[in-house]
Amino acid sequence: xxxxxxxxxxxxxxxxxxxxxxxxxxxxxxxxxxxxxxxxxxxxxxxxxxxxxxxxxxxxxxxxxxxxxxxxxxxxxxxxxxxxxxxxxxxxxxxxxxxxxxxxxxxxxxxxxxxxxxxxxxxxxxxxxxxxxxxxxxxxxxxxxxxxxxxxxxxxxxxxxxxxxxxxxx
Numbered sequence: 001x002x003x004x005x006x007x008x009x010x011x012x013x014x015x016x017x018x019x020x021x022x023x024x025x026x027x028x029x030x031x032x033x034x035x036x037x038x039x040x041x042x043x044x045x046x047x048x049x050x051x052x053x054x055x056x057x058x059x060x061x062x063x064x065x066x067x068x069x070x071x072x073x074x075x076x077x078x079x080x081x082x083x084x085x086x087x088x089x090x091x092x093x094x095x096x097x098x099x100x101x102x103x104x105x106x107x108x109x110x111x112x113x114x115x116x117x118x119x120x121x122x123x124x125x126x127x128x129x130x131x132x133x134x135x136x137x138x139x140x141x142x143x144x145x146x147x148x149x150x151x152x153x154x155x156x157x158x159x160x161x162x163x164x165x166x167x168x169x170x
Contacts, residue, residue, distance in 0.1 A: 033070040
C-alpha cells in the first residue's frame with residue numbers, strides 16, 4: 001500500500017529526493033506528488049523551475065491545491081523541454097491556428113454547398129412570377145414543394161444571390 005508516495009515499511013525516497021541525492025524525510029513536501037516510480041516527472045520540473053522554487057511554491061499553497069499545481073508544473077515543464085522558447089503558449093497558439101484554418105475551411109465548404117445547390121435548383125432563386133410555363137421554367141408538377149425548398153436551404157448562412165457569379169472561388 002502507498003501512503004504519501006512511498007511504500008509502507010520501506011524507506012524508499014521520492015523521485016525528488018533521489019534526484020537531489022538527499023535523505024527523504026517523513027514530511028517531505030515532494031513525496032506525495034513525485035513518487036519514486038516516476039523519476040522523469042520531477043526531473044523535467046527540476047530542470048525548468050528548480051527544486052528550491054518548486055518547494056517554495058508547494059509550501060505556499062494549501063494542501064488541496066498542490067496536486068493541481070504539480071500537474072500544471074509538469075505540463076509546463078514538459079512543454080518547455082519540447083519548445084524552450086514558447087512552452088505551453090506555443091502549443092496553444094498552434095492549436096488556435098489549426099482551429100482558425102478549419103473554421104475557414106468549413107465556411108468555404110458550406111458556401112460551396114449553397115452555391116452548388118443554387119446552381120442545381122435555379123428556379124428556387126427566381127421570383128414566383130417568372131416560374132410560369134411560358135417563361136421556360138418547370139411546370140408546377142416538376143418544381144420542388146415549398147417544404148422541400150425550405151429544408152434544402154435550412155442553413156445558418158446568408159447568401160447574396162446578386163453577387164453570385166459563375167464561380168464562387170477566384
